[in-house]
Amino acid sequence: MDNFPAIALGTWSWGSGFAGGDQVFGNHLSAADMQAVFAAAIKAGLNLWDTAAVYGMGTSEAALGELVRQYPREDLILSTKFTPQIADAHSSTPVADMLEASCERLGTEHIDIYWVHNPTRVNQWTGELIGLLESGRIKRVGVSNHSLEQIRQVNSTLTEAGFRLSAVQNHYSLLYRASEDTGILDYCRENGMAFFAYMVLEQGALSGRYHPQNPMPEGSSRAASYNKVLPQLQNLTDALQAIGNTHGASTAQIAIAWALAKGTIPLIGATKVHHVEDAAQAAKVRLSAAAVSTLEAAATATGVDTRGSWEQVME
Numbered sequence: 001m002d003n004f005p006a007i008a009l010g011t012w013s014w015g016s017g018f019a020g021g022d023q024v025f026g027n028h029l030s031a032a033d034m035q036a037v038f039a040a041a042i043k044a045g046l047n048l049w050d051t052a053a054v055y056g057m058g059t060s061e062a063a064l065g066e067l068v069r070q071y072p073r074e075d076l077i078l079s080t081k082f083t084p085q086i087a088d089a090h091s092s093t094p095v096a097d098m099l100e101a102s103c104e105r106l107g108t109e110h111i112d113i114y115w116v117h118n119p120t121r122v123n124q125w126t127g128e129l130i131g132l133l134e135s136g137r138i139k140r141v142g143v144s145n146h147s148l149e150q151i152r153q154v155n156s157t158l159t160e161a162g163f164r165l166s167a168v169q170n171h172y173s174l175l176y177r178a179s180e181d182t183g184i185l186d187y188c189r190e191n192g193m194a195f196f197a198y199m200v201l202e203q204g205a206l207s208g209r210y211h212p213q214n215p216m217p218e219g220s221s222r223a224a225s226y227n228k229v230l231p232q233l234q235n236l237t238d239a240l241q242a243i244g245n246t247h248g249a250s251t252a253q254i255a256i257a258w259a260l261a262k263g264t265i266p267l268i269g270a271t272k273v274h275h276v277e278d279a280a281q282a283a284k285v286r287l288s289a290a291a292v293s294t295l296e297a298a299a300t301a302t303g304v305d306t307r308g309s310w311e312q313v314m315e
């Protein structure tokens, strides 16, 4: 298995415009805000940054790139994605084209983990990815939002070419455990692949900050997804807080510690300095098996399904 940090940081909540931080999260981050978050992450030893060309149509990558340029490249692990839906249908090299544009925005010659964002035309891109691995333009390949069968398919093609699938990035939180239920976590463990758990905090719904009297920012897509279920989540966030009290940790930190206890790398969206500091501290919290069971029972009892509109039903 690759030697990744315990926690990865994500920048979907940065940038603006289509699928950007303003529309999805209701955020308006300044350059100074992002600079402070990035510097705090470096200080806390968190150096793996995830983004995607599609987040704010390049604006998340561009914002991250401004910061990447200020630090030695070898100190950072950069993770970005090929999104089939925005590929140039007329190009004979759609993956290389999208990668090239990402590298320019990020101010880098290579990407450490390059992901296929979703299984549209599953395994159709693997041949081109193999060429990019051979040239060194990408160091590792990962797949996101893929089912177990789809993961196996891509890994098998890579293995035949002398490479391997390095990582899987799927939605995985207390409220959404499809990757565990369908055997993806076990497969990753058995095959030495890292599993990056995204939306561990359900975009803030499991942070304890939001409740019916303090809903998510009006007009954002996260508000549309979560505000209606906030009353149902109260018992779960209370349980997170109660366990947090025994560890001197916050609600959000216990949700992160749960994902760590399940053997995953939590990929946390960070927009404030305390987000990265909390995440780094959460890596030190060891939850007991009893605490994990209590949290999972409380999560199941909510009856809330948080599968994203972009996610397939996992079978």
Ligand SMILES: NC(=O)c1ccc[n+]([C@@H]2O[C@H](COP(=O)([O-])OP(=O)(O)OC[C@H]3O[C@@H](n4cnc5c(N)ncnc54)[C@H](OP(=O)(O)O)[C@@H]3O)[C@@H](O)[C@H]2O)c1
Pocket (backbone or CB within 6 Å): 009, 010, 011, 012, 013, 025, 050, 051, 117, 144, 145, 169, 198, 199, 200, 201, 202, 203, 204, 205, 207, 209, 252, 253, 267, 268, 269, 270, 271, 272, 274, 275, 276, 278, 279
């Ligand atoms: N591959 C995919 O299809 C896919 C899909 C989704 C996400 N991702 C990746 O995963 C990353 C994380 O997902 P996400 O950002 O959507 O959701 P998330 O990590 O579940 O939630 C992030 C939000 O939670 C709040 N938060 C973070 N740390 C906190 C703390 N310590 N205390 C209290 N609140 C805290 C912040 O919101 P507020 O402070 O504004 O409340 C933050 O914007 C993304 O940035 C992206 O890199 C990938």
